[in-house]
Amino acid sequence: MTDSNSQHLPETMRAVGFDAPGGPEVLTVRELALPELKPADVLIKVAYAGVNRPDCIQRAGHYPPPPGASPLPGLEVAGEVVAVGSEVPRELLGQTVAALTPGGGYAEYCAAPWGHCLPVPEGMPLAEAAALPETLFTVWHNVFERGMLCDGETLLVHGGTSGIGTMAIMLAKAFEAKVIVTCGDEAKCEAARELGADLAINYRETDFVQAARDFTGGKGVNVVLDMVSGDYVARDLQCLAEDGRHVTIAVLGGPKAELNMALVMMKRLTLTGSTLRPRSDAFKTALADEIAQNAWPLFTSGELKPVMDQTFALADAAAAHARMEAGEHIGKIVLKVSDG
Missing domain, CATH: 3.90.180.10 (Medium-chain alcohol dehydrogenases, catalytic domain)
Structure with a gap:
């Protein structure tokens, strides 16, 4: 009916x-x-x-x-x-x-x-x-809920000018975090900087692990949002600070990674990830309610686009x-x- x-x-x-x-x-x-x-x-x-x-x-x-x-x-x-x-x-x-x-x-x-x-x-x-909706729901859940990004912390995002990447830059900056992104050319790096990225790394020319370490004074980043996976994961773990969180949302570079679990133990790292589409309607409704309270007003007011x-x-x-x-x-x- x-x-x-x-x-x-x-x-x-x-x-x-x-x-x-x-x-x-x-x-x-x-x-x-x-x-x-x-x-x-x-x-x-x-x-x-x-x-x-x-x-x-x-x-x-x-x-x-x-x-x-x-x-x-x-x-x-x-x-x-x-x-x-x-x-x-x-x-x-x-x-x-x-x-x-x-x-x-x-x-x-x-x-x-x-x-x-x-x-x-x-x-x-x-x-x-x-x-x-797709990028907002994905970034909110993975960066802020699973990754537990807090103000003053540093987020590393791969694919900084993708739909997910641009959303992650805007939201993280709106909640007063620092943002490092990787991009494939200088034009994309510049676009990411204009959006608010504190550091945009051309991964074809610069080692992002060293650049992230230098930017954070050797401490490392608090959260990595990774849509590449594959051989990036081991490098991501080197970028992470103590108690850092690694969040996987796609496996464009392949689903398998070889990891040094001693590093995970020594730094007390958390490895997590998620897929959004198969989750229950009830889960997505709860997520929508949280977004409506916390993030949607940033867009309806025109503060973010x-x-x-x-x-x-x-x-x-x-x-x-x-x-x-x-x-x-x-x-x-x-x-x-x-x-x-």
Whole structure:
């Protein structure tokens, strides 16, 4: 049983998906039925959808959606709530929201649990709103909850100009931490500095372990946010201060690492990590509530803005994926789905 607003909903929608895994070119537009709502879901008429690395990994065949989730890519959207499930407050109808979705964002309509929605105030561009949930939820949970970053501490982030990296710089600086990032060229280093990074290291030219040690006066950093993994982990542990925390959120450099566990013992290090998408709806709702209290106001007030790279039409999702995989982007790539 669902309630919808007065506007008539179509029976079908344009969406982007793929029939078999492969490169960006497998993404194609198709006509599909609107998603069915669970009792706690809202139906969002999507204005913009964020593009994220997990979308590319899913398209390549290495990140299947969790059971019951839409097979379409797309983990974050912004738009108007046009229908609500039976357990959802009716006041949400007609509201503009940004939502973390379990999938299905690359479409004109997307279902998401209402507890995973954040209100978008008038004046906040919907492209920016759509660029926030996935990175905001990921960084908040991993840097501040798992990594326990405190004011006055130092955070090291790899991939400083990615969507995750730019979000991590902004949030860490907003909460008065120092930030070191690694980037692949000088232009990206400069972009990271403009965002507030205290030190941006071109990892192709400079040993980031030595640079981090020098910056911290030999003490080391308190938290590492690592999306590379592989042979970076052993180097990260050398960067960490005593009681440091290493948080893994992706394994772009490979899932296996060889570690000196004596170093872990001597420095009393903590190694942790997480994946967001498979977590329970209840967990994500609790996370959304904490973000709404602590971090969302920084964006709704205009104090912080997501770093935007390029906007592509929904039909050009393949080009958006190609840009992300080329690694040239700085900040967030989004798809423009509708004017709604």
